[in-house]
Amino acid sequence: MKFDTIIIGGGLSGLVAGIDLSRKGQKCLIVSSGQSALHFFSGSFELCSLADNPYEGIATLGAEHPYSKIGAESIADLSAKVKPLFKEVGITLKGVKDANHWRITPMGVLKRAWLTMDEYGTVPADGVMPWKKVAVLNIDGFLDFHTSYIAAGLEAKGVECSVHAISMPELERLRMNPTEMRSTNIAKTLTGDLIGALAARINEYAHDVDAVLMPAVVGLTSSTDVVKLKEKVDRPLHFIATLPPSVPGIRIQMMLKKHFQKLGGVYMLGDSVVSGEFEGGKLKSIKTNNHGDTEFKADNFILASGSFFSKGLASDIDGVYEPIFGLDVDSLDVRSEWYERNLFDAQPYMSFGVATDNEFHVKKNGERIENVYATGSVLSGFHPMKQGCGAGVSILSALYVSSLLKTIR
Amino acid sequence: MSKNKIDTSFEQCMKCTVCTVYCPVVAVNPDYPGPKQAGPDGERYRLKNPLFYDETLDLCLNCKRCEVACPSNVKIGDIIQSARLKYGTHKPKLRDYILANTDVMGSLATTMAPVVNFTLGLKPVKSVMDAVLAVDHHRTFPKYAGQKFETWFKRHALKKQDTYNNKVSYFHGCYANYNHPKLAKDFVKIMNAIGYGVNLLEKEKCCGVALISNGFKDQAQKQAELNLSSIRKAVARGEKVLTTSSTCTFTMRDEYEHILGLDNADVRDSINLATKFIYELVDAGEIVLKFKEDYVKRIAYHTPCHMEKLGWALYSTSLVRMIPGVNFMMLDSQCCGIAGTYGFKKEHYQDSQKIGEGLFKQIIDSQLDMVATDCETCKWQIEMSTGVPVENPISIIADALDVEATVKANQK
Numbered sequence: 001m002k003f004d005t006i007i008i009g010g011g012l013s014g015l016v017a018g019i020d021l022s023r024k025g026q027k028c029l030i031v032s033s034g035q036s037a038l039h040f041f042s043g044s045f046e047l048c049s050l051a052d053n054p055y056e057g058i059a060t061l062g063a064e065h066p067y068s069k070i071g072a073e074s075i076a077d078l079s080a081k082v083k084p085l086f087k088e089v090g091i092t093l094k095g096v097k098d099a100n101h102w103r104i105t106p107m108g109v110l111k112r113a114w115l116t117m118d119e120y121g122t123v124p125a126d127g128v129m130p131w132k133k134v135a136v137l138n139i140d141g142f143l144d145f146h147t148s149y150i151a152a153g154l155e156a157k158g159v160e161c162s163v164h165a166i167s168m169p170e171l172e173r174l175r176m177n178p179t180e181m182r183s184t185n186i187a188k189t190l191t192g193d194l195i196g197a198l199a200a201r202i203n204e205y206a207h208d209v210d211a212v213l214m215p216a217v218v219g220l221t222s223s224t225d226v227v228k229l230k231e232k233v234d235r236p237l238h239f240i241a242t243l244p245p246s247v248p249g250i251r252i253q254m255m256l257k258k259h260f261q262k263l264g265g266v267y268m269l270g271d272s273v274v275s276g277e278f279e280g281g282k283l284k285s286i287k288t289n290n291h292g293d294t295e296f297k298a299d300n301f302i303l304a305s306g307s308f309f310s311k312g313l314a315s316d317i318d319g320v321y322e323p324i325f326g327l328d329v330d331s332l333d334v335r336s337e338w339y340e341r342n343l344f345d346a347q348p349y350m351s352f353g354v355a356t357d358n359e360f361h362v363k364k365n366g367e368r369i370e371n372v373y374a375t376g377s378v379l380s381g382f383h384p385m386k387q388g389c390g391a392g393v394s395i396l397s398a399l400y401v402s403s404l405l406k407t408i409r
Numbered sequence: 410m411s412k413n414k415i416d417t418s419f420e421q422c423m424k425c426t427v428c429t430v431y432c433p434v435v436a437v438n439p440d441y442p443g444p445k446q447a448g449p450d451g452e453r454y455r456l457k458n459p460l461f462y463d464e465t466l467d468l469c470l471n472c473k474r475c476e477v478a479c480p481s482n483v484k485i486g487d488i489i490q491s492a493r494l495k496y497g498t499h500k501p502k503l504r505d506y507i508l509a510n511t512d513v514m515g516s517l518a519t520t521m522a523p524v525v526n527f528t529l530g531l532k533p534v535k536s537v538m539d540a541v542l543a544v545d546h547h548r549t550f551p552k553y554a555g556q557k558f559e560t561w562f563k564r565h566a567l568k569k570q571d572t573y574n575n576k577v578s579y580f581h582g583c584y585a586n587y588n589h590p591k592l593a594k595d596f597v598k599i600m601n602a603i604g605y606g607v608n609l610l611e612k613e614k615c616c617g618v619a620l621i622s623n624g625f626k627d628q629a630q631k632q633a634e635l636n637l638s639s640i641r642k643a644v645a646r647g648e649k650v651l652t653t654s655s656t657c658t659f660t661m662r663d664e665y666e667h668i669l670g671l672d673n674a675d676v677r678d679s680i681n682l683a684t685k686f687i688y689e690l691v692d693a694g695e696i697v698l699k700f701k702e703d704y705v706k707r708i709a710y711h712t713p714c715h716m717e718k719l720g721w722a723l724y725s726t727s728l729v730r731m732i733p734g735v736n737f738m739m740l741d742s743q744c745c746g747i748a749g750t751y752g753f754k755k756e757h758y759q760d761s762q763k764i765g766e767g768l769f770k771q772i773i774d775s776q777l778d779m780v781a782t783d784c785e786t787c788k789w790q791i792e793m794s795t796g797v798p799v800e801n802p803i804s805i806i807a808d809a810l811d812v813e814a815t816v817k818a819n820q821k
Binding site: 035174175182245261266290309 | 423425426427429430431435436439440441442443445446476477478479480481482677678685689692717718719720721723739
């Protein structure tokens with residue numbers, strides 16, 4: 001079976017590349033082994049969190065950083081495309097291009113963010129709290145949201161908080177199985193006709209407050225329920241991120257995938273690439289676990305297989321390696337140098353990844369593979385946590401590689 | 410792997426709970442502990458003491474959607490099914506025997522098909538089956554055909570097959586043999602039209618999927634060994650073994666090894682769904698399909714759970730989309746709720762219908778002439794719950810095929 005581009009990895013980076021290439025008329029295949037890290041999404045995309053203005057932060061990054069390979073000019077062009085791209089998919093993001101705002105973590109701490117899903121509560125760039133008094137609500141028995149942390153964090157910033165737990169008979173039924181009282185199961189319950197009843201329960205606490213904050217447990221498959229709930233609640237309603245799994249993150253994953261398929265893309269979930277046929281400095285075809293001896297051919301390939309979590313990178317006693325093709329990786333030989341003793345320091349292993357040139361071509365045994373590109377968190381040279389650039393690298397490297405590949409009419 | 414070595418692949422689970430998100434049962438029945446708890450978490454305890462086995466694992470549909478979703482490649486569904494077979498304490502009932510032994514029942518029923526079909530459809534009979542056997546009265550057993558496919562094939566098609574140079578073997582499965590021989594005849598029709606002769610396997614038994622899910626492991630193993638031995642003979646003759654059921658295919662390719670512990674590596678790649686085989690021939694330019702111009706229909710494809718696990722919906726949908734008059738739609742991939750014999754059981758009926766609710770609504774709202782799907786039990790469930798007719802892609806291709814033009818185009 002022949003495609004223009006085959007993308008290995010169906011998370012944020014792979015899907016953005018797939019959508020952008022499909023828009024250019026390319027016939028794309030995504031092979032994804034299991035669901036992606038979007039299931040742990042915070043609700044916000046970071047571009048660079050080192051400074052108030054993300055571009056000022058980017059200017060301080062070293063030559064090894066993927067942003068430096070893309071270049072300042074392309075970063076500016078491509079980052080302007082992110083909001084419209086997600087709008088097209090059906091996801092509204094808030095935030096401005098050149099100023100970070102603040103997101104509220106499940107621990108009640110403020111962290112810099114670039115673009116945030118519309119339904120989440122955020123604090124503007126100047127750090128001035130937008131509310132004087134809020135109601136912080138939880139679902140009774142939901143263990144992945146800690147109202148006391150949220151309230152403590154907000155109160156430290158001068159916001160008066162009242163904390164309440166909501167119960168409904170349908171949710172009580174879920175509580176019979178405490179280990180499965182998870183955000184996604186709550187979202188599967190709180191949908192359709194129940195939104196009205198939920199709004200009524202919320203409104204009991206929505207008097208004389210500036211806003212109501214609640215865990216992001218509504219709207220698993222579309223934002224319809226979120227929009228309906230916001231309409232029915234008397235005060236502005238904002239979501240706060242829960243501990244994983246992330247309901248809005250799963251919605252983004254589903255909507256990106258759906259959009260990719262709508263544009264003609266083929267998405268194979270639960271399958272993994274087992275081998276590749278290289279010839280004359282090029283990758284000719286791949287074979288997958290599910291499809292046995294069937295060959296999938298393409299002009300170009302994008303490796304968007306993620307980092308250690310997604311098994312895009314792996315390690316054993318001998319070192320760090322890229323498990324699909326055995327591509328060259330940037331890492332450290334001496335194992336003791338992989339870690340810093342202080343957990344909260346920048347951990348060197350987090351910047352390990354596939355070695356690439358300035359156009360993100362990968363290398364195998366020191367030789368550049370001219371039709372294989374790497375994008376997203378499988379790349380080397382950045383610290384997603386310390387530099388606050390994980391989503392930015394995933395999205396912008398995908399758009400950048402896509403811009404290098406041809407349009408097909 | 411040696412029998413004494415403990416399989417610790419569950420250690421790969423990082424407790425991320427992604428599997429739970431996609432479990433159709435957890436969403437409708439809080440009594441089910443969920444795939445993470447029932448699978449890798451529970452396994453850790455069961456290895457210490459089998460008393461930790463929880464009978465609610467019977468609520469698992471074996472849809473494998475947890476495995477498809479798992480980012481860490483944990484065989485969650487296999488762990489649960491193996492635990493049921495290893496630690497399950499309650500004995501299978503008469504009802505389970507009847508549901509599981511599809512080919513025994515099929516052989517008995519086809520000889521008296523009109524009587525059996527009539528009787529099984531009677532209200533009082535359904536009430537008795539509901540009360541005595543706990544087969545839910547909402548269900549009607551699929552009708553049995555008066556003549557088995559095998560009988561028809563030997564009488565009417567066998568001779569002609571020798572006239573083709575290319576050959577494939579066909580694993581028809583119980584449904585195409587006893588209930589719906591048209592599907593098997595459609596398969597023969599297409600294969601002959603593209604220049605392939607069809608052989609039956611030397612011996613064929615039910616693939617065993619229902620035996621596995623109803624707790625008859627030893628019998629499943631025996632049947633699997635017999636099938637593998639026939640398949641090996643076909644492969645030795647240089648023939649691929651084709652099927653027209655996604656579940657039979659999945660069971661023989663994956664469950665034989667993962668659940669029954671049989672080594673099928675030598676023939677696994679030779680066991681193929683017919684749609685995959687045909688699509689690949691078209692894709693390679695080796696054959697051409699010609700379709701009737703007056704075949705005009707709006708058709709949506711439903712991805713059976715085991716098709717999702719195989720990852721092969723691509724082939725079936727690509728084939729159906731080749732028909733010029735088809736207005737195609739892809740339904741969201743979700744479980745229909747029947748899961749083979751699961752939904753027939755009185756204790757599961759409500760859950761079964763609730764699981765399928767979203768799918769039924771999408772089908773009813775989509776103004777379809779027909780739903781296409783590769784699984785016979787999905788067909789029964791969707792037809793019963795939506796009233797929309799459901800056909801196997803092979804039957805759709807066969808109906809839309811211009812046989813004469815196709816034969817002509819493929820004569821070398």
